[in-house]
Amino acid sequence: MHNTDKTGFVEDKMQKASEVYQENFSKKLVFLAVMSFLILFAVLYAGSVGSAQLSLEDVFLAIANKALPDVFSPPLSDIAQVIVINIRLPRILLALLTGMCLAVSGAVMQSLLRNPLVSPFTLGLSSAASFGAAMAIVLGPGILGAFFSDNQSSFLVLSAFVFGMASMVLVYGISRIKCDNSTIILAGVVIGYIFSAGVMFLKYVTNNEKLREITVWLMGGMWGASWDAVIILLPITIIGFLYIIFKSWDLNAMEAGDEVAKSLGVKVDTLRMAGLMVATLIASSCLAFTGVIGFIGLMAPHICRMIIGNDNRFVIPGSALIGGFILLISDTFARTIMSPVELPVGIIMYVLGGVFFVFLILKGRESRLY
Secondary structure, X not given: OXXXXXXXXXHHHHHHHXXXXXXXXXXXXXXXXXHHHHXXXXXXXXXXXXXXXXXXXXXXXXXXXXXXXXXXXXXXXXXXXXXXXXXHHHHHHHHHHHHHHHHHHHHHHHHHHOOOOOOOOOOOHHHHHHHHHHHHHHHOOHHHHHHHOOOHHHHHHHHHHHHHHHHHXXXXXXXXXXXXXXXXXXXXXXXXXXHHHHHHHHHHXXXXXXXXXXXXXXXXXXXXXXXXXXXXXXXHHHHHHHHHHHOHHHHHHHHOOHHHHHHOOXXXXXXXXXXXXXXXXXXXXXXXXXOOOOOHHHHHHHHHHHHHOOOHHHHHHHHHHHHHHHXXXXXXXXXXXXXXXXXXXXXXXXXXXXXXXXXXXXXXXHHOOO
């Protein structure tokens, strides 16, 4: 009788645990669905506001007709089709891709390095990628650029990635030598200053035209938006996201510590280097077109974890959706608040990031900053 009662107790506990899991699973799916809806609305809203005001219906029909011409009729206004497809949609997609890439990059770095403060911005990756892009702008194609004479954007992306990856290797190498997790942030700050000094030197020695180009680029903005930029970034983003999602279980194990991950069969060193390389690629590729945009990689993963927990199977797509939404709304605000003059979206992100950072500090240990 005693064994029967014990068996029934265990089954009851297992059933309750299963119900809790299903409830949490449903909550996460609802969150992803809500964020997807918000992004859809943000896309329509961003396409409707500007110097020429359009209705949400015209924006929807312009996009839908371009994608499925046999199903949807074009908008009544011909100018709506031109404005949305040729001008606003590439900028909207670039903002979404950049926000998603920076957010996912930050989430991956935080999991691999087990530090809630790491992100492409705090680790100096943004400064390093900026230096690489500035080198491409100032020095021109040069010797390597001869291989990219038909597409200078590819050379810009390659240069930003190479220097962004160099900064990650330096930060990771320093942290391994010191064997101190807090050293990662300090190393990132120092390396960021070094590459920032390189950018300032290039600004000093270049001519007026390129100086203005670098200065505007460093403020962070979507002025480089074009269909060519979207076409270059889209395959990089998709391949990077697929790899990271495929490794989400391993990332969960990494957060428990290297020894635990190794006991579960995870190749820790290989995953860490490969993951950092992919995170650097998707982040630096976007920064090559937008300039320095900070704090997305810090904000989005934290917000996502506050809402749905730490399971990277959901944190990765959730962070991507939050990052894309934040940057798209911020860019829309930046280009309309002083219309027809546009503010650099990097300014907006510095303000939002600073406020959010203060919020995390005030939350104390609940935010897992210390």
